[in-house]
Amino acid sequence: MAIDAGATTFVTGAAGFIGTALVKVLVARGHRVFGLTPCMEAAERVRRAGAIPVMGDLLEPGQWQDEVAADWVFHLPPHPTCAPRVTRRRAESVARARVRMDAHLLDAVAAGPTRRIVYVADASCYGAMGPRSITEDETTRPSVWGRCLAPALDRLDGYVVAGLPIVRAFPGWVYGNGSWFRARVIEPVLAGRRVRQFGKTGPWVSPIHVEDCARALVHLAEHGEAGGRYFVVNRDPIRMHEFAETFARLANRPLHVWRVPSVATRLVVGPVLADHLKADAVFSNIRLRGIGFRFRYPTLEHGLRQVVGAIHE
Numbered sequence: 001m002a003i004d005a006g007a008t009t010f011v012t013g014a015a016g017f018i019g020t021a022l023v024k025v026l027v028a029r030g031h032r033v034f035g036l037t038p039c040m041e042a043a044e045r046v047r048r049a050g051a052i053p054v055m056g057d058l059l060e061p062g063q064w065q066d067e068v069a070a071d072w073v074f075h076l077p078p079h080p081t082c083a084p085r086v087t088r089r090r091a092e093s094v095a096r097a098r099v100r101m102d103a104h105l106l107d108a109v110a111a112g113p114t115r116r117i118v119y120v121a122d123a124s125c126y127g128a129m130g131p132r133s134i135t136e137d138e139t140t141r142p143s144v145w146g147r148c149l150a151p152a153l154d155r156l157d158g159y160v161v162a163g164l165p166i167v168r169a170f171p172g173w174v175y176g177n178g179s180w181f182r183a184r185v186i187e188p189v190l191a192g193r194r195v196r197q198f199g200k201t202g203p204w205v206s207p208i209h210v211e212d213c214a215r216a217l218v219h220l221a222e223h224g225e226a227g228g229r230y231f232v233v234n235r236d237p238i239r240m241h242e243f244a245e246t247f248a249r250l251a252n253r254p255l256h257v258w259r260v261p262s263v264a265t266r267l268v269v270g271p272v273l274a275d276h277l278k279a280d281a282v283f284s285n286i287r288l289r290g291i292g293f294r295f296r297y298p299t300l301e302h303g304l305r306q307v308v309g310a311i312h313e
Contacts, residue, residue: 009033010068012058012105013076014051015042017179018120018171021214022074023049029218034067058101068105069112072221076120077101077152091148098152106159116165116221119156123170123206123231125149128279131204133237135284136170136229143275160227167224169217172233172283175243175300176210177307185244186311189251194258195244198268202240204280206233209303212295216288223291231283238300246300250308 009026013019014035026033027050035051036058037043043053056064058077077098109117126134127141142150160166175181188195208216216232224230241257248255260268262278269277297303 007031007071009072009074010036010054010070011051011074011076012036013078013120014049014053015045016076016078017176018174018210018213018217019074019076020045020049020178021176021210022076022217023051025211025214025218027051031072034070036064036067058104059097061104065104065108068108069114071113071115073105073109073114073117074120074217074221075102075105075117088144091145095148095151098149099155102152102155106156106164110159110162110164114165116167116224116226118167118169118217118221118224120169120171120217121153121156122146122149123172123233123281123283124276125153126170126281126283128275129281129283131237131280131282133206133282133284136231136287143279145276165226167220167226168229169220169224170229170231170283171213172206172208172231172281173240173243174208174210174213175303175307177310178210181243181307185247186307189244189248189253189255190311192254192256194256196258196260196268197241197244198260198277199262200259203278204237204282205240206231206237206281206283206285207243207300207303208233209297209306211306212297212303215296216293219291219293220288223293225291228287230288231285232288233283233285234295234298234300235285235289236299237282242300246304247307250301250304251311 009031014023015037023033023035033051034054035046036056037046037053038057046053054064054067056062125142125146127143127146213232
């Protein structure tokens with residue numbers, strides 16, 4: 001079920017890190033893309049990426065819901081963990097907001113002719129699974145943060161049962177020249193500042209380059225099974241500290257590290273995110289590869305070479 005050129009596509013979170021990359025992939029394939037955006041500044045980013053901005057807020061019903069009657073819908077709920085510390089009250093607020101946002105979008109989609117909805121979820125809802133890679137069918141053991149995401153995912157199951165053609169995507173640690181990776185790795189390394197690291201090496205995690213993530217989401221719209229779950233990650237897991245070490249080596253810059261002892265993690269990021277940031281969580285991409293997806297940046301080394309090259313350009 002290829003997305004034909006000229007098809008209308010609606011993207012939430014279109015001005016975000018993954019959303020912008022996704023818009024560029026869709027536009028390059030000739031699709032007419034509408035990107036939901038909450039403000040004029042974000043609208044300009046969406047326009048530069050090649051999409052038609054649609055002003056609106058997922059938290060509020062409005063005229064933006066008229067544009068949801070598209071052939072394809074990509075739902076990228078805003079990622080709320082950019083604050084230095086996340087309290088339980090903040091996490092509970094995020095959980096309630098996520099349910100409202102999903103309802104405003106999916107209830108509008110249900111009345112239209114949409115052929116596929118790609119819902120981008122957070123892999124942290126699976127919890128601490130250890131360094132052994134797991135498949136999407138593994139029973140979840142969410143951390144405190146993961147449990148905050150559970151209400152929205154539970155409600156999503158109801159939409160699937162009701163017949164909405166939803167494909168669920170669970171990206172790992174998405175890196176590239178932007179978002180958390182630029183703020184916490186690129187800028188400190190290039191400026192000679194210290195990179196914050198929790199524990200001696202950090203946990204085992206599954207990375208994915210942002211461009212591969214965007215391409216994979218489009219591939220899931222075309223080839224993913226309605227109702228299915230797919231991890232969007234590289235095959236080889238890494239230790240968290242390898243992000244900064246590899247970037248510094250490829251950029252030919254010294255690496256200065258501020259190591260936060262594991263016991264102090266809760267004080268720095270708050271009790272909600274502490275367990276999530278310290279936990280090994282490795283995911284298998286066998287299901288994604290099984291439907292024919294091929295990575296442009298199959299390893300962290302490949303991906304960070306692209307990032308360094310883009311910075312130099």
